Amino acid sequence: MTAVAGLKDIFTRNLRTSGIYIAFVVIVGLFTIATNGMLLSPGNLTNIVLQYSYILILAIGMVxxxxAGHIDLSVGSVVALTGAVSAVLVIKNGAPWWIGVLAALAVGIVVGAWQGFWVAYVGIPAFIVTLAGMLLFRGMTLQVLDNISLSPFPAEYQKIAGGFLNGILGGNGFDVFTLVIAALALVGYAFSQFRSRQGRIKYQQAVESFPLFVLRLVLVSAVVMAFAYQLSRSRGLPIVLIILGVLILAYTTVTTKTVFGRHVYAIGGNLHAAQLSGVKVKKINFWIFVNMGLLAGVAGAVYSSRSNGAQPGAGNMFELDAIAACFIGGASTTGGVGRVTGAMVGGLIMGVMSNGMQLMGIDQSVQQMVKGLVLLLAVAFDIYNKRRAGATR
Structure with missing residues (x-):
């Protein structure tokens, strides 16, 4: 017989996941009040999407x-290197813009394979390999750029992070196309959630009552459509948001519906048990870092497009922002726990906090301290949950 969980049971069973969404809503509300509504203005919401898209892309790979129980400290340097290679080809040598994008992706894959080899097959801890990579790839960036910045990119390249799709279906004061895409995405989301709920019922797993299920869909839909409406009143649908949306959908599917995803969780949850179960740990670890390199290449192309050039110091501290997004979003410091959607919410929390404090004119040093405290509290909450779970067994 299928167990139907109430609202209290849902929050109790998955406090960390539920808590991060509640925290996000509270933070948005507080900064909206503190900035007199400027935070949620159409122009500012568009700027948040453009400014933090590359961090969210990195967070997908980082989570x-x-x-899997690893860490990657090199992604900021890889973002700089991939952007530098793209700039040299496109700006310095006149290659087509798409050649620069493909080169950035290829360099990211090669970097990921290099680091994956040392971690998976040589057995060096990822912390050491990627710490070395952080230095190695930053030095390579300086070599590629010859210690100078390159700019500007052609207009087509700049559209990757700065382009918009608008006016396709018209609209008076707002872009209809943006709203239609958001509505179609919500239909797909609702269908996916319904199928997932039916699957849990089939295997007699606990689910929330149907009214609560519908209420959750209505609330999500309201938030998404309100967000889309604000974007439609500004410049329309950002191209980079489409890229990010496709990546979120793809990697959510990979981590939750594929053998590879299940093996990643198995390795992080209990490495010895995964080995005894026949999981090819070395192969999985190798491809985890190849994938991280690929997404760092994507982020490198997006960031260089956003900044309209390549700089030797590009990507500085990006790895820490991506790691913070994952831990704030519910990933565990010991591995085996985490979700792509949670990492996205964690990244948005960091983005909203940074943007809100900037609008309030708060000093940069204070912003850094606040973000550090939030990260510390998120990890402390993770440890508290584990100790409480262990005490109740």
Missing amino acids: IVII
């Missing part, structure tokens, strides 16, 4: 690395 998979963390779930």
Whole structure:
């Protein structure tokens, strides 16, 4: 017989996941009040999407690395290197813009394979390999750029992070196309959630009551459509948001519906048990870092497009922002726990906090301290949950 969980049971069973969404809503509300509504203005919401898209892309790959029990400290340097290679080809040598994008992706894959080899097959801890990579790839960036910045990129390249799709279906004061895409995405989301609920019922797993299920869909839909409406009143649908949406959908499917995803969780949850179960640990670890390199290449192309050039110091501290997004979003420091959607919410929390404090004119040093405290509290909450779970067994 299928167990139907109430609202209290849902929050109790998955406090960390539920808590991060509640925290996000509270933080948005507080900063909206503190900035007199400027935070949620159409122009500012568009700027948040453009400014933090590359961090969210990195967080997608980073959460998979963390779930497997590893860490990657090199992604900021890889973002700089991939952007530098793209700039040299496109700006310095006149190659087509798409050649630069493909080169950035290829360099990211090669970097990921290099680091994956040392971690998976040589057995060096990822912390050491990627710490070395952080230095190695930053030095390579300086070599590639010859210690100078390159700019500007052609207009087509700049559209990757700065382009918009608008006016396709018209609209008076707002872009209809943006709203239609958001509505279609919500239909897909609702269908996916319904199928997932039916699957849990089939295997007699606990689910929330149907009214609560519908209420959750209505609330999500309201938030998404309100967000889409604000974007439609500004410049329309950002191209980079489409890229990010496709990546979130793809990697959510990979981590929750595929054998590879299940093996990643198995390795992070209990490495010895995964080995005894026949999981090819070395192969999985190798591809985890190849994937991280690929997404760092994507982020490198997006960031260089956003900044309209390549700089030797590009990507500085990006790895820490991506790691913070994952831990704030519910990933465990010991591996085996984490979700792509949680990492996205964690990244948005960091983005909203940074943007809100900037709008309030708060000093940069204070912003850094606040973000550090939030990360510390998120990890402390993770440890508290584990100790409480262990005490109740």
